[in-house]
Amino acid sequence: MEPGRTSRRVDMSAARDAILGRVRTGTGRPDGDQDAARSAVAERLAGRQRGLQPRRIALEAEDLVDLFVEKAQAVEATVSFVVTPADVPEAVADYLRGRNLPAEAAIAPHPDLDTMDWEAGTMTVERRxxxxxxxxxINRAFGAVAETGTLVMAAGPESPSTMNFLPASHIAVVRASEIAGGYEDVWDRLRAAGRGRGKALPRTVNMITGTSRTGDIEQIMQTGVHGPKHLHIVVVKEG
Incomplete structure (x- = not known):
């Protein structure tokens, strides 16, 4: 270890604690009671009036899935369906063959993905x-929004945010039951999931709508400049 690195880290921690202490004192919470603060926020959110929901998302579950697929394909994502999680590896292998891509991938260490037999799909995967x-x-989506065809990716040890942006082709797995109509429904689920684990919201929530794209001053659209050039979504119909 570089000499002095530990002492600098301690000094930075002390400075951070001092700054946060002043902030807590200024906001009337010198004890830094996070549980009380979270309870107050939860109470305020529970009592709020929900935003207006577009009529087009007032649908039954199966119709929400159809709307999600329509919107996702409109922004150049591709979608395939499987019946059970065990069918995912073969569906991914089929997609890679169709794109003439190598049958190998980096895979997020998500419990759902770990239980799948990737070798059965004639693939080589590295969990890293x-x-x-x-x-x-390949990673596991937290959910999706039918209104805009958007994937919702919650960052964590089992789902690193970099998986959403670094690979040239991004493959996300989501259950049909996790496709919500609008954004407020997804945020409700995120908060509930956090409370169930005794945690706050994820450090990062990425909303991904279609492939990465950008346009220059001449309005020439380019894909894959700031992220994946291809986005494929595998929807699992059953748990």
Missing amino acids: PPQDADAVG
């Missing part, structure tokens, strides 16, 4: 964070 050179990355 992605690297710049990875052609394919």
Whole structure:
């Protein structure tokens, strides 16, 4: 370890604690009672009036899935369906063959993905964070929004945010039951999931709508400049 690194880290921690202490004192919470603060926020959110929901998302569950697929495909994502989680590896292998991509991928260490037999899909996977050179990355979506065809990715040890951006082709797995009509429904689920684990919201929540794209001053659209060039979504119909 570099000499002095430990002492600098301690000094930075002390400075951070001092700054946060002044903030807590200024806001009337010198004890830093996070549980009380979270309870107050939860109470305020529970009593709020929900925003207006578009009529087009007042649908039954199956119709929400159809709307999600329609919206996702409109922004150049591709979608395939499987019946059970055990069918996911073969569906991914089929997608890679259709794109003439190598049958290998970096895969997020999510429990749902760990239980799948990837070798059955004639694939080679490495459970690790992605690297710049990875052609394919696979992770598990927290949910999706039918209104806009958007994937909701909650960051955590089992779902690193870098998996959403570094691989050239991003493959996300989501259950049909996790496709919500609008954004407020997803945020409700995120808060409930956090409370169930005794935690706050995830450090990062990425909303992904279609492939990465950008346009220059001449309005020429480019894909894959700031993220994956291809986005494929595998929807699991059953648990």
